[in-house]
Amino acid sequence: MDYPGNVYVVAAPSGAGKSSLVKALMELDAAVRPSVSHTTRPPRGQEKDGREYHFVSDDAFDALIQQEAFLEWATVHGHRYGTSRESIEQRIAQGADVVLEIDYQGALQIKKIFANAVLIFILPPSWDELRSRLQNRGEDTPDVIETRLKNAAHEMSQAPKFDFVIINELFERALFDLKAIVHSQRLKYKALRRARADIFQALKLK
Numbered sequence: 001m002d003y004p005g006n007v008y009v010v011a012a013p014s015g016a017g018k019s020s021l022v023k024a025l026m027e028l029d030a031a032v033r034p035s036v037s038h039t040t041r042p043p044r045g046q047e048k049d050g051r052e053y054h055f056v057s058d059d060a061f062d063a064l065i066q067q068e069a070f071l072e073w074a075t076v077h078g079h080r081y082g083t084s085r086e087s088i089e090q091r092i093a094q095g096a097d098v099v100l101e102i103d104y105q106g107a108l109q110i111k112k113i114f115a116n117a118v119l120i121f122i123l124p125p126s127w128d129e130l131r132s133r134l135q136n137r138g139e140d141t142p143d144v145i146e147t148r149l150k151n152a153a154h155e156m157s158q159a160p161k162f163d164f165v166i167i168n169e170l171f172e173r174a175l176f177d178l179k180a181i182v183h184s185q186r187l188k189y190k191a192l193r194r195a196r197a198d199i200f201q202a203l204k205l206k
Contacts, residue, residue: 003089003092003114003194004092004093005091005095005097005195006097006098006116006182007088007092007098007117008098008117008118008120008185009107009120010022010099010101010178011104011107011119011120011121011155011162013124013148013152014077014134015134016123016124016133017174018122021171021174021178022099022178029179029182032182033096033097033098034098034099035083035087036084037082037083037102038073038084039079040056040061040080041077061073061080068085069082069084069085069086070082070083071084071085071088071110072109073106074103074106076103077144077148081102081103095195097186103155104155104162107119108158108161119161119163120164120178121159121165122168122174123159123166123168124168125167125168125169129169130152131149166178193205
């Protein structure tokens with residue numbers, strides 16, 4: 001089904017700066033709205049239920065799977081994450097652009113459901129920088145950091161399957177690249193035809 005809104009899916013290994021870039025994008029572009037995923041992991045830092053994630057128990061997550069409430073779900077670093085089907089479909093049907101921060105597994109599943117979804121992968125400039133960012137954010141133990149780095153190698157090997165790749169070396173430049181992708185997608189013929197169907201019909205364009 002063709003929806004007037006666009007779906008942007010952003011994936012990255014832990015520490016690459018995905019969340020910071022998406023947050024900055026939404027502060028600059030009010031037309032882009034977040035998708036709040038469900039997760040079985042506990043909140044970190046200042047995270048609040050319903051804002052960063054919907055934090056649910058394993059039993060509640062199982063129930064949502066049985067109800068086919070998720071567009072996609074995956075296990076990441078020992079916890080499960082899922083994207084609400086109803087939430088996404090309602091927003092893009094209203095013409096809003098939705099951005100999803102999910103892992104590469106979920107991103108590839110979303111692409112199968114929404115063929116027009118734009119997949120964006122964020123890369124760090126180096127392994128040393130990735131390790132430094134994970135250490136500096138102070139959220140994980142050394143063992144967890146090593147696990148995240150190990151997982152990052154496999155995650156980054158999936159980047160060729162994405163539509164766009166951004167290297168987050170300088171934050172301002174990476175944000176500019178992300179904004180450019182969002183705006184260029186809106187100007188593609190099919191995307192603009194979905195968003196401005198009245199004008200295309202008036203001009204007798206298919």
